[in-house]
Amino acid sequence: MNQQFSRTNVCIVGDGAVGKAAALALAQAGLSVSLLSASSTKDAALFSTSALPAEWDVRVFALNHVAHRLLDGVKVWGALDKSRIAEVSAMHVADASEHAKGLLHFDAYGAYINELAWIVEDSNLNRALDTALRFAPNIQQYVGTATGMSIQESYASLQLHDGRTIQAELIVGADGAQSWVRGQADIGLDYRSYGQQGVVTNFACTKPHQGIARQWFVEEQGIIALLPLPGNLVSLVWSAPDALASELLQMSLTDLAQRISIYVHDSLGELTPLEPATIKAFPLRLIRPHSMVAERVALIGDAAHAVHPLAGHGMNLGFGDVQALVQILTQREAYRDCGDRRLLRRYQRARSEEVALMQITTDGLARLFGSAFPAVRLVRGAGMNLLNHLPVLKRKLISHAMGKAT
16 A cells, blocks of 8 residues: 655545636645546546547536636636637526416626626536646646545545545535535535436527527426527526436437427427437435535535526536635635635635525525416516516626626
8 A cells, every 4th residue: 555645735625627626726826736536637538639529518507707707717718619618698588387477588788798608518618627737737636536534733634545645734625416525524414305307418409599598497397498509509408307307318309309399499490409319317406515614624516505507507606616715715814724714714704695695596496486376376477577677686686697797
């Protein structure tokens, strides 16, 4: 067994986009960073000199202005394949239940901005992050799993599967909704399954989507969203009840396109599957850890919060965590190390309001639009139509969704 020890300012556990962005941002700020991931970016096939696969990734993210600024700051935004990014110019939301018709439109022009968000494939984002990590100074990458974590007065220790030990002032858990770091830190949580799956795939459409993201709330069938991709392509995200999701996954994509044609035909025309035909699903749940911090531990991304994807802001919340953590660590007093209790309390306070608001909002909307009670249908339809005619309030909502960029 290799008994090698290494010391670092911050050790990040997790190989998702949020953890990678955190490593780059902290290293750029002059901190020494260790990144523990399940796979090595050095051995990845997605380098800056190679093109993305011809097929479109079915997992996409709607990145807001906070995400844009963070990725631009760590020199990742410029490395993305721009031909695979779609700008969102507007969003159309409809209550498509049989007895309550509500419509709500948001557009960039009305908010005095150029775009509301950018739709980026998971593979495009991670390819650019992996490339940046290969050349980043101050980052030591480790491949494998952690088997133990212990907290000392002046540092935390992470024991790896091969006998190596990483000692860090701060351990950052960026290891997803089932976070191992969160469990080791003994942070409790509130968990609730939505009883839904996020079913994702891509289609071509015969009418131009005009950069509009479209969403339909369909009560017992869940929430159907079609996000714009470059050209006449769209990405489907259907938050479907578990039984319906199983049915959708067994259907041909041609039949699936037919099933949603009632909602999209007037605006997008005929939908046809992309080849090779690919469809995936992931469980939807609400996860509320009782804290985002513990002794010498901070959580970011899905390890710190998991929300319903109806607003498309799960990834943006994670990038907001990174932005706040980097700012607090880089502005710390000279006598404080990165795991200082007061710094972690500052991070908790900095993120608590936005995270709680997003959790309450998405959870409330999921419940509201899942209700079939006639009175609820009437109120929500009227509320949507009223809000649609209040431009000042709509601009405030857009500003918050963008990360208070306006």
